[in-house]
Amino acid sequence: MRVAALVNPFAGSRTAGKQWPILLQSIGWEAKRVDTFWSEYPGHCESIAASVRRSGYDRVIAVGGDGTLFEVLNGLWWEERGDMPSVGMVPFGTGCDYFRNFENGTGMAARLKTALGEPAIKVSLGKCRYPVQDGMRQRVFANVLGLGFDAEVVRRFKSSNFQRLGLFSYGISAIAEMRQLRPFALEGTLGDSSFRADAVFFAATLGCCFGKGMRIAVDASPSHDRFEFVHAAPMSPMGLFSPIIRAYLGLRQDDSVVKRSYGSGAVLGSSMPIMFEADGELLGQTGIVEIELIPDAFSFAGGMTKKQGN
Incomplete structure (x- = not known):
């Protein structure tokens, strides 16, 4: 099996770049079947992933966080030449929320061996389509597409000078955004049903966790052939504080606070542009988005x- 490891050396406050060669060496002879490719700038993993698919690699390992995996999957998915390889992940990063959906053992060496091993399990992807200046753009995501509050937190976190502080910096960004919540109205369809709601956030989820470990979509799983849609109605900053704490503690939310439904797609629009993100990567602002399950x-x-939902 030909294996390509796509490494984001800046992930995990630059620990990925320092530790990857040591980690690879620690697994002995298995390291010889891994070709390492280094990302040099944001978005680079996407073009590298497209190249390794064209080159016929059987397994591609994303070495980094959720953003690295997002780039790798988009590079692989939209490249039409070559067979789609299986994907693994060695987590370095602040959140690594997608990785939390799986039982992958403890210790980095064990996780690397899992990423190299067989068998691989079938999982779903989400696809979003939204307008940009020169037409429509499409992206795939593995874990979550979020509109509103969580995207605003991502925007603030990525623009801060303290990203190296990791989860602490993310928490500060969340508190700052809680003080200036921006409610918005959404209207459209979820699955076959019409939908209208005022909200401070909306998410289409395939994984249980997002926002650096918040367990909000408790019934979601990458192996389910459906999204779990979650949204919260407008509330005070203190009203939002309790659900966030419960999410980090892994407790199920009160259904009167966080509403949830299920389906294989959605078309949503708003009269105002809403900040949105996919797998922790800021996509910009949009007034309409189409979401499809693959x-x-x-x-x-x-x-x-x-096992989710408990």
């Missing part, structure tokens, strides 16, 4: 998906 889109080299 079941069994690719194979992920992970342990069993964790």
Whole structure:
């Protein structure tokens, strides 16, 4: 099996770049079948991933966080030449929320061996389509597409000078955004049903966690052929504080606070532009977005998906 490792050396406050060669060496002879490619700038992993698919690699390992995986999957998915390889992940980063959906063992060496191993399990992807200046753009995502509050937090976090502080900096960004919540109205369809709601955030989820470990979509799983849609109505900053704390503690939310539904797609519009993100990567602002499920889109080299909903 030909294996390509796409490494974001800046992930995990630059620990990925320092530790990857040591980690690879620690697994002995298996390291010889891994070709390492280094990302040099934002978006570079996407073009590298397209290239390794064209080159016929069987397994591509994203070495970094959720943003690295997002770039890798988009590079692989939109490249039409070559067979779609299976994907693994060695987590370095602040959140690594997608990785939390799987039983992958403890310790980095064990996680690398899982990323190299067989078998890989079939998982779904989400696809979003939204207008840009010169037409429509499409992106795929593995874990979550978020509109509103969580995207505003991502924007603030990525523009801060303290990203190296990781989760602490993310928490400060969340508190700052809680003080200036921006409610918005959404209207459209979720699955086959009409939908209208005033909200401070909306998310289409395939994974249980987002926002650096918040367990909000408790019934979601990458191996399910459906989205879990979650949204919260406008509330005070203190009203939002409690659901956030409960999410980080892994407690199920009160259904009167966080509303949830399920389906394979959505078309949503708003009278005002809303900040939105996918897998922790800021996509910009939009007044309309189309969301589609791609079941069994690719194979992920992970342990069993964790049992959700408990």
